Amino acid sequence: MKSLVIANQKGGVGKTALVAHLAFDFAERGLRVLVVDLDTQGNASFTLRSHVILGEASALFGDKPPKVTGKPGINLFRADAPLANLESKNLQESASRLRNNFRALGREFDVCLIDTAPALGVRLVAALVSADFVLSPIELEAYSLQGIRMMVSTIQNVRxxxxxxxxxxxxxxxxxxxxxxxxxxxxxxxxTYKGLLLPTPIGLRSSVADALALGEPVWTIRKTAARKAIREMRGVAAHLHDAMKL
Ligand SMILES: Nc1ncnc2c1ncn2[C@@H]1O[C@H](COP(=O)(O)OP(=O)(O)O)[C@@H](O)[C@H]1O
Ligand SMILES: [Mg+2]
Structure with missing residues (x-):
């Protein structure tokens, strides 16, 4: 199983939109997709609510891996309130439990997508310590540009x-x-970030928000206005599918 964390300590930058669309796209390719929602806001859990629910995400920080069977399609560990308690727990221990549990789940899934809360806390660092890949969506506003510097240095520290x-x-x-x-x-x-900028930006498209509310990918929305959003979401999914060698 290859795991990808979608991370930015700023909220509203499109993390969940990306997690959901990668999950839809990778599942259509026949992969067994695991989605872990580490954000107590539960937005990814809401959008993916009609897929297979394996359990609560806080269970992945327990001392034994949950016993589950991975099936082709989208399989979800949904957000739950106890996730917030992890922020006052020991980082080393939380990270090593998550890492061990991911290793045990690795036989059941091809790819794991981890959606994170907008905070540089225990859950985010534990996810980064346990994963193979990380990607940061960013909004082109001043506050986001300020924030990305901190995100990049967090990633460098975790490495x-x-x-x-x-x-x-x-x-x-x-x-x-x-x-x-x-x-x-x-x-x-x-x-500033020459080689680090992905060649596949996502535009401001209301069809993306429509799709997330409906629990569907943009490519099932039958509006001509969705066409650009479809091309962009498919483009980033194809790019990441290659980059992770799925
Ligand atoms: N490409 C986009 N175009 C327009 N609206 C978007 C786009 N991506 C996300 N949104 C909307 O913006 C808000 C924040 O997006 P979201 O993916 O939840 O961000 P995050 O997970 O980083 O907080 C949501 O209401 C979502 O529907
Ligand atoms: Mg989100």
Missing amino acids: KGNPALKFLGILPSKVDSRNPRHQAHLEELKS
Whole structure:
């Protein structure tokens, strides 16, 4: 099983939108997809509610791996309230339990997508210590640009403890191509993070929000307005499918 954490300590940048669309796309490719929702807001759990629910995400921080069988399609450990208690627990212990449990689940799934809360806490660091890949969606607003610096340095620090963690890059999301501020921020990101910027940005598309509310991918929405969103979401999924060698 290859695992990918979607992380940015800023909220509203498109993390959950990406997790859901990667899950839909990878499941259509016939993969056994595990989605772990570590955000107590439970947005990914809501969008993926009609898929297989394996249990609560806090169980993945227990001392034994949950006994589950992976099936082709989307399998979910949904967000639950006790996840919040992890923030006052010992980081080393939480990280080593999550890591061991992922290793045990690895035989049952091909890919694991981990959605995270907008905070640099125990859950996020435990996920980064346990995973193979990390990707950071970013919104092209000033506060997000400030935040990404901290995110990149967190990832660099975790890599000291988990050198196998590969940073797949920064994904500009909710990009309004007609907004000069977004254009200026995109140029700024390009010059600061050269090789780290993904070549497949996601535009600001209301069809993405429509799809998330319906619990469906954008490609099932029958509106011509969804066409660009479909191309973009499929593009990033194909890019990551290759990058992770799934
Ligand atoms: N590409 C997009 N275009 C327009 N709205 C989006 C897009 N991606 C996400 N949204 C909407 O923006 C809000 C935040 O997105 P979400 O994926 O929940 O971000 P995060 O998980 O980082 O908090 C949600 O209401 C969602 O429906
Ligand atoms: Mg979210």
